[in-house]
Amino acid sequence: MEKITVSGGSRTSRLIDPLPIYIMWLREMKRIFRVKARLISNLLMPVLFLAFLGLPLSMVSMNGSEMFGLPPGVDFLDFLAPGIIGMTILFSSLMGGASVVWDKEFGFLKEVMVAPVSRFSILLGRQAGAMTISIGQALIILLIATLMGVNLQNSPIVLLSIVFMVLTSATFMGLGLILATKLGEMEGFMAILSLFQMPLFFMSVALFPLDLMPKWLGYIICLNPFTYGVDGLRGALVGISTFPLALDLFVIFACAAVLAGLGTHFFSTMEAD
């Protein structure tokens, strides 16, 4: 039998190691399709929101959209759909970011951590997988929303929505990672995670326009990074936004850089045991 030397002399592990990154991404893809219940439940909530919140309120707004603080002639469903797409990204990214550390619970993290692959590559592979799943789900919801009658704006700006999806996903995967590295060993970490995700979702412009909110709540909403992700997404997809798109882009980019960077730092210095 021929012996293969796997150790390549004194080569230290590269910061970006393409094949391991790819295989980690592939693992995520395989897992999501094998645990179909997870995939379905991830898609069910946004669809329910669109159907049972979006459609009825859209009927109401046909009689007078001003009551929702929307520009005249704008359908509520058009307004809501980007918010729900944002929600899909928010929830799945928080969960995806945290799941790297969750492998710890199931023992698999150790297998990954002792491999001769840099922590940065480990993170990159896992997070690329989680982001693909997150954005894939968002695109499915977008498709369903269009089938429900949401009117996307007829302009190449629509493509900018992908950028907002990526940045929003990166932001909240970073947050999920930070929470998991710091609190992941606590009992009921799932509950802690939902303690973050619900306020992040509701205290934003995902469901209702900023003008409709009481002033004090408006300040909180403006402090929430998710607001800028959703607002940008909405601006790109249907052409309605509270803030200028450039501001949205700047804020969500900055948040993504800070949170993802911090998460990476915590993960790199985390003990594998």
Added chain:
Amino acid sequence: MNVLEVEGLTKTFGEFVAVDQIGFTVSEGEIFGFLGPNGAGKSTTIKILTTILNPTSGEARVCGYDVVRQMDEVRRSIGIVFQDPSIDRFLTGRENLRYHAVMYHMPSKMIEERIDEVLDLLDLRGREDIPIKDCSAGIQRRFEVARGFMTHPRLLFLDEPTVGLDMQARKRLWSYINKLREEEEITIFLTTHYIEEADHLCDRVGIIDHGKIVAIDTPQNLKDVVGGETILVEAANRRNGRFVDALRELEWVTAIEDGGQELRLSVIGGESRIPQILTVASQTGTLITSVELVRPSLEDVFLYYTGKTMREEEGSLQDLRKARMRRRR
């Protein structure tokens, strides 16, 4: 040549000393085992040697590489089977093996061929395309072992390899580990709290208790230190004492303890002495009802060195651990 060299290795968690100044070497091709109760410091040692934990002090070199300063080189030279299951349950055995191979930079054209090899070696053919979660505990464990030596490591760590398996699955895994050593020219470091496992698998055993190595030697030498073999003889009629007197004449009987119905003979020479005892019995007209040869086990060795049985130690160590956990919170 030494594949593993450890000197003065210490790991403390707060005030708790998990590993206390241990030192030993493991040479190429050997199966070396740590035997000790749960909580004795076995897993902590493995975690240090596999670069998962940093030592508090002391040094360890794996294949000549320092476990702290040359972490990557160490990682490339070793395979690990962790104590707790660490295999992806949703992936199949083959996918898990492939994943591992890519993570260890095995050239892709060699991967499939090597998968076939390890599947054959561990008799896993026919199970490689079933998700791990649908395999039995014994098969799951075998896949983890397969993964451990997949990339031709020079040193394979097995942390409590058979814990949680039933006796049958355990014995099968032992035979696979022996086969592995013969066919792959691999060095194995294992930990266990099963006496029979250390005895059956290891060329040399280190007995570990409270983070300290209390003895290191081959299982046979360890047992010899505790004392030789004992033959228990039950005789129906030996009123005249001629039997015992005749036994005392024999030079290979070092001591006789008369327990009424039963005689305990400390002997040198093992089972080959049993026919000779029977001859003496027939010469003296004694009717033997049973003869039994008792060898000291590593359990006796543990008792000899620590003054406690492994089970007693486990109890007290678990209490200690719980107390430590409470303090941490």
